[in-house]
Amino acid sequence: MRALTRSFLLFAAILLVAELAARFAFVRTMEGRFDYGYHPTAGFVETSDGQIELQRSGGRRFFPQTFAKERPAGVYRVIVIGDSVARGKDVPLSYTGQLEKKLRDQGIQAECINMALPGFGARRKDLVLQQAMKYQPSLIVLHVGFSNEYEDEREWKRRDDFNSPHPKNWLMHSLVMRQFYEMKTEKIYWQWLPNSVRDQSGISDANMEMQASEDETIQREWQARLEKVTQDGLQRLRAAQIPTVLVLQASNTRKPDGQGGIVLDDELLNTWTAPLESDLVARVRMKEAIPATQVQQLYSDTNHVRPEGHRLIAAQILRTLQQKGWLPAK
Template identity: 25%
Template sequence: MRVPGYIVIGLAVFIPSVTALLVADPGYRGLHFLAKAATLLSVVGVVGTWVLLKSAGREKTRQVFATLLLLTVSLGISLVVAEYAVRFAFSDITTTVDNSSYFARTWNRLHPPVINRYGFREREFSREKPEGIYRIAVIGDSLTYGQGIKAADRLTNILENSLNESGARYEVLNFGHPGAETIDEVEILKKYVIDISPDFVLLQWFVNDVEGHDKAAEQKPYSLLPSNFLTRYLKRHSALYYLANAKWKSLQGSLGLVKSHNDYIIQRFSDPDSQASRAGSAALEDFFKLAKAQSIPVGVVMFPRLLEVNGSVDNYPFGFLIKHATSTCKRNNVPCLDLRSVLAKVQPAQKLWANRLDPHPGRLANELAGKAVLDKFGDTWENPAVRD
């Protein structure tokens, strides 16, 4: 008995695919995804071909498969053309909010950051503070790090250049780490900053710093594709998919299919006496106490989310978080600077962004922040070596 060719082909795909699923290490997620896809396609292909042959005959089956092949090739060509069209249209993009996106990976590959021996995006510097130098350490997250912008456009670089214009001798060192929250910044202060004897520590605060590492209550939007592996792969390698998936996630929030990040923050932290709010305040107090125990003066600069800066401080949805943090500063006699009124003057707010897909602070936002920081802390930072 002669076995039909489509069954032979189906078995040639099915058997090794199932074998791979059974024996391959689960850690090889890419291999498992391909094996699952090949197994499914082989079964669907064999069953579909058999049904078509029985119901429509050999000639009609050939026509169906020829049509399917033509559609597949046309779709593939269309997607490739669309991918390169999107890359060209968004060639000005540096990074996105998601550092694993195609855009962010491409930017970081073409513009690799200079990382010092401590693991921060900063030049190398001596542990011992040089004589006559006033050393300022700025600790923060991706806003301090300078996501999506050149090092020269960051707050720390702008501050150092401004302070040294008059011939003074200042070091403004960047200890920004993307994704860092207050509890992480306490560890940065403890592990790296205290050891270099700064004259002043400036903490850059952002609204999500209160979250901590427990984000189990946040509802994650659904991805465009059901496969986690395929989603991660395409997000990292396709500009088209990243934009489509981002739009799909935004649509889910707009339609109420999932709770938005703003709603999650408001629900979890609007009550200053909630467990989550108290934990956020406690982490900030730990930072202040650690600095004061080493007799290091400390200050705070508070950045608003630039997505919500719309010309009015009163309409800012996370004002309660800034109020909570400001209260913690006052209790500890720590000066803090709220940048909302400074940045809200710029309209549209996109002018402040790193780029049109990334609302991290760009050059303009950091210049405005730098001026406000100097107005607030400049007298405190007067270098005795220059004054004398």
């Protein structure tokens, strides 16, 4: 019994030291760690020399990029906000990087910043948008889709659970215990778990997403939220007089005739975004940027496009900017 008591006290002491270290020595790196993308500034790090560094933290897996907080004179700054489709494989191959190249080829001193994040739905993209507006963008490109609302809802609930006063969550108020929890969810020690545990975790999450996708009430709620959040964001951008291009996601689906053909579908997005066009809001439809005859070659799955697809989207954005007269004089 005495040995057991000593072991317990030693374990408790180790946990206490680890907790103090987490709260005082690593407090900056822990910012937003358990907000799952809902922390307003996680991933945005301002340096002492006035630079902004995009970092992978707080549930935001930004591509590492650095830019001046104050937009330099003469620079045409474009900030792209979206999900994994807009993010692409890397910055140069995404339509962010390819748009920058096209603008510079035309003699424009362009700076295009990729703030797209995998798994982000309307609410979390809107938080990124609010932060991005602080960096004096000349143009915002907002990628609009409906494939990540489940992830937004799931991470919102996880965030609430960690901040709940319920006794079942008391241990989660410890940063050390939260980190142990995250090691499981991020599969850091996944390979040492039995296959039955790993399979059940993946099946459970997939089943929940499937159930949500088949629940018409949930889908209507999420659709209404997507529309409202997008419209609220556009109102803020209009008040700041920031031109905005909405890139509408198009998913490839089989033709209903059963002949095995592929078509691009964005009808729901196209319908409710059409009235949003104005002197400060333009739209680019992936459905129009991607040739119907090249869908199978340019799409890597239902939603994501390969680098050549990103190039075509960038070209369509450029044409739209030229038509709207939004490009700066050379």
